[in-house]
Amino acid sequence: xxxxxxxxxxxxxxxxxxxxxxxxxxxxxxxxxxxxxxxxxxxxxxxxxxxxxxxxxxxxxxxxxxxxxxxxxxxxxxxxxxxxxxxxxxxxxxxxxxxxxxxxxxxxxxxxxxxxxxxxxxxxxxxxxxxxxxxxxxxxxxxxxxxxxxxxxxxxxxxxxxxxxxxxxxxxxxxxxxxxxxxxxxxxxxxxxxxxxxxxxxxxxxxxxxxxxxxxxxxxxxxxxxxxxxxxxxxxxxxxxxxxxxxxxxxxxxxxxxxxxxxxxxxxxxxxxxxxxxxxxxxxxxxxxxxxxxxxxxxxxxxxxxxxxxxxxxxxxxxxxx
Ligand SMILES: [Zn+2]
Numbered sequence: 001x002x003x004x005x006x007x008x009x010x011x012x013x014x015x016x017x018x019x020x021x022x023x024x025x026x027x028x029x030x031x032x033x034x035x036x037x038x039x040x041x042x043x044x045x046x047x048x049x050x051x052x053x054x055x056x057x058x059x060x061x062x063x064x065x066x067x068x069x070x071x072x073x074x075x076x077x078x079x080x081x082x083x084x085x086x087x088x089x090x091x092x093x094x095x096x097x098x099x100x101x102x103x104x105x106x107x108x109x110x111x112x113x114x115x116x117x118x119x120x121x122x123x124x125x126x127x128x129x130x131x132x133x134x135x136x137x138x139x140x141x142x143x144x145x146x147x148x149x150x151x152x153x154x155x156x157x158x159x160x161x162x163x164x165x166x167x168x169x170x171x172x173x174x175x176x177x178x179x180x181x182x183x184x185x186x187x188x189x190x191x192x193x194x195x196x197x198x199x200x201x202x203x204x205x206x207x208x209x210x211x212x213x214x215x216x217x218x219x220x221x222x223x224x225x226x227x228x229x230x231x232x233x234x235x236x237x238x239x240x241x242x243x244x245x246x247x248x249x250x251x252x253x254x255x256x257x258x259x260x261x262x263x264x265x266x267x268x269x270x271x272x273x274x275x276x277x278x279x280x281x282x283x284x285x286x287x288x289x290x291x292x293x294x295x296x297x298x299x300x301x302x303x304x305x306x307x308x309x310x311x312x313x314x315x316x317x318x319x320x321x322x
Pocket of ligand 1: 027149151253299300
């Protein structure tokens with residue numbers, strides 16, 4: 001425990017010195033990262049070159065421990081990983097953060113959060129935090145969608161009516177992801193736990209005219225490209241933001257909860273539809289982020305969801321930024 005903290009802090013100091021990116025971010029200890037699971041101020045801004053990134057906290061899923069959560073690890077294993085990262089072992093903490101990029105005068109959001117009252121009871125803070133951050137949802141012109149899981153897309157749909165929340169924004173998603181979820185007969189083929197979500201997607205998304213379907217490496221906003229990251233879902237995408245000589249990998253669910261997957265990148269989550277592909281994607285993406293000295297953010301990282309990775313034997317060390 002002491003060893004890990006000391007090593008992480010040393011890695012943190014070295015990385016903070018090595019990266020010029022994001023001068024307003026400081027790197028924090030695991031105990032501070034624990035506090036970031038439920039931040040008191042729910043938005044943070046930082047820069048990537050000339051792009052202003054606003055991270056907004058949507059909330060947290062305090063998921064009860066479940067032996068099926070990681071296919072190749074036990075509850076005891078996952079509790080041990082949480083404890084080593086300085087986090088609670090009472091439940092599986094799955095926080096959710098959404099980012100908006102301000103590129104010139106354009107507002108580009110990545111995913112839409114989980115919607116108020118549509119996912120978990122403690123995840124409904126995005127609208128308030130967006131307002132607090134001074135972002136007018138009506139000014140968001142593009143939404144880059146990483147994948148069609150509820151915590152990432154229910155914010156696109158009004159509760160009850162399923163009316164589009166962002167009818168005037170361009171909704172960008174991998175054509176693989178869109179086609180997989182909306183193809184004929186998909187809902188019947190889904191596992192029972194996914195059927196209701198699949199039905200909501202299939203009954204609503206195809207009626208909307210503002211989808212833009214894209215391929216790997218497409219430029220989807222000025223300086224922002226799709227990075228195909230399959231495994232979690234068939235068309236799961238990361239997005240690479242480049243401005244000046246700085247880069248931010250918006251990794252979405254590739255690294256899911258780093259407290260678990262940084263030291264154990266080969267763990268396969270029940271939420272990873274294709275476990276072995278998800279593992280290969282995870283290693284490839286994190287190796288690239290380390291090699292290119294990038295900042296990375298993730299939807300389920302401790303708030304504000306950004307940080308750095310370093311190699312540690314066969315796994316990685318994650319250092320959260322605040
Ligand atoms: Zn997710």
